[in-house]
Amino acid sequence: MTDLDIMEQETGITDYATDDARWQAMLARDAAADGVFWYGVRTTGIYCRPSCPSRHALRPNVAFYACTADARAAGLRPCKRCHPDAASLAERQAAAIAAACRILESSAEPPALPDLAAAVGLSRAHFHRLFRAHTGVTPKAYAQQERACRVREQLAAGTSVTETLYEAGFNSSGRFYAAAPDMLGMTPDGYRKGAPGQQIRFGVGQCSLGAILVAATPLGVCSILLGEDPAALVADLQDRFARAELIGGDSQFEQWMAQVIGFVEAPQLGLDLPLDIRGTAFQQRVWQALREIPPGSTVSYTEIAARIASPKAVRAVAQACAANALAVAIPCHRVVRNDGALSGYRWGIARKQALIDLEKTLAERNATLAHATQATG
Numbered sequence: 001m002t003d004l005d006i007m008e009q010e011t012g013i014t015d016y017a018t019d020d021a022r023w024q025a026m027l028a029r030d031a032a033a034d035g036v037f038w039y040g041v042r043t044t045g046i047y048c049r050p051s052c053p054s055r056h057a058l059r060p061n062v063a064f065y066a067c068t069a070d071a072r073a074a075g076l077r078p079c080k081r082c083h084p085d086a087a088s089l090a091e092r093q094a095a096a097i098a099a100a101c102r103i104l105e106s107s108a109e110p111p112a113l114p115d116l117a118a119a120v121g122l123s124r125a126h127f128h129r130l131f132r133a134h135t136g137v138t139p140k141a142y143a144q145q146e147r148a149c150r151v152r153e154q155l156a157a158g159t160s161v162t163e164t165l166y167e168a169g170f171n172s173s174g175r176f177y178a179a180a181p182d183m184l185g186m187t188p189d190g191y192r193k194g195a196p197g198q199q200i201r202f203g204v205g206q207c208s209l210g211a212i213l214v215a216a217t218p219l220g221v222c223s224i225l226l227g228e229d230p231a232a233l234v235a236d237l238q239d240r241f242a243r244a245e246l247i248g249g250d251s252q253f254e255q256w257m258a259q260v261i262g263f264v265e266a267p268q269l270g271l272d273l274p275l276d277i278r279g280t281a282f283q284q285r286v287w288q289a290l291r292e293i294p295p296g297s298t299v300s301y302t303e304i305a306a307r308i309a310s311p312k313a314v315r316a317v318a319q320a321c322a323a324n325a326l327a328v329a330i331p332c333h334r335v336v337r338n339d340g341a342l343s344g345y346r347w348g349i350a351r352k353q354a355l356i357d358l359e360k361t362l363a364e365r366n367a368t369l370a371h372a373t374q375a376t377g
Contacts, residue, residue: 047071052082110143220274296363
């Protein structure tokens with residue numbers, strides 16, 4: 001199954017495509033639906049954004065519109081409470097951060113923080129707080145991720161090291177080679193040639209979810225794969241790192257394996273291991289948002305899209321979940337459809353359900369213990 005196939009399973013998402021989905025979003029005053037559709041009330045003659053705090057009308061009196069022009073054409077006037085023709089504060093902030101991301105993605109040399117903030121019309125301090133809240137990283141870290149992604153894409157395409165370093169905004173080969181280990185985990189020439197000689201330690205074991213494979217580069221854990229057939233997991237790893245040297249883990253790596261398996265069985269313990277997370281800047285934003293979902297909780301793809309300031313990128317969020325190669329460590333299993341139902345999961349719906357059930361059980365148990373402790377304290 002390809003990542004695209006998995007993404008299509010993941011996107012059991014309505015995207016507010018039906019009136020029933022829009023009605024539910026309106027009842028929930030779902031801010032993520034703002035700008036996707038508007039609703040009008042025939043009895044009052046007004047139209048609103050989905051998050052409008054006004055009292056809900058009866059369903060037979062409500063109609064939905066793809067744009068405000070359609071609502072006006074139906075003879076409706078804008079609500080004076082939610083101002084549906086104007087951008088909301090959240091939308092304006094999201095637009096500013098999205099504009100800043102585009103600047104960082106298109107700049108060979110990242111602009112200074114005051115210049116970047118000024119370019120989107122915000123103060124330096126306020127912009128820095130908003131950027132981190134929306135993306136999960138600082139502007140500097142985002143720029144570094146984008147630069148690293150650009151370098152990997154250029155080298156993988158066969159571009160020369162010299163051309164790549166200048167295309168990525170490095171003004172000297174010394175700076176480029178100094179940054180290469182953190183960006184690539186190896187020399188630039190080795191990465192360009194398909195990582196020949198790169199050593200990846202790995203091990204295969206068993207957990208409550210079946211077979212588990214853990215692999216690590218010198219930068220950290222790069223793969224956590226789940227399945228029934230250990231040989232299939234090894235083949236998956238070989239496909240991902242076609243020219244690397246895969247070597248069995250030593251005693252130290254076996255300790256890492258034990259930590260990962262322990263984390264699968266008891267996610268509240270956390271995973272105190274370095275991770276080698278490889279993905280585009282957008283994927284990094286999605287994965288960071290996933291890691292902020294506490295064990296025992298679930299969110300929708302729509303909510304994740306809103307948290308990363310890309311409310312219309314629901315399907316791209318699902319695609320990023322499908323591309324995740326670090327099961328449990330990046331908890332894409334905690335993302336569900338808007339109606340709460342499970343959708344696709346790279347390692348099988350049954351494992352997704354098992355992980356969610358386990359985490360909810362542990363969270364409830366911890367809450368009960370905490371309540372009991374307070375009662376006796």
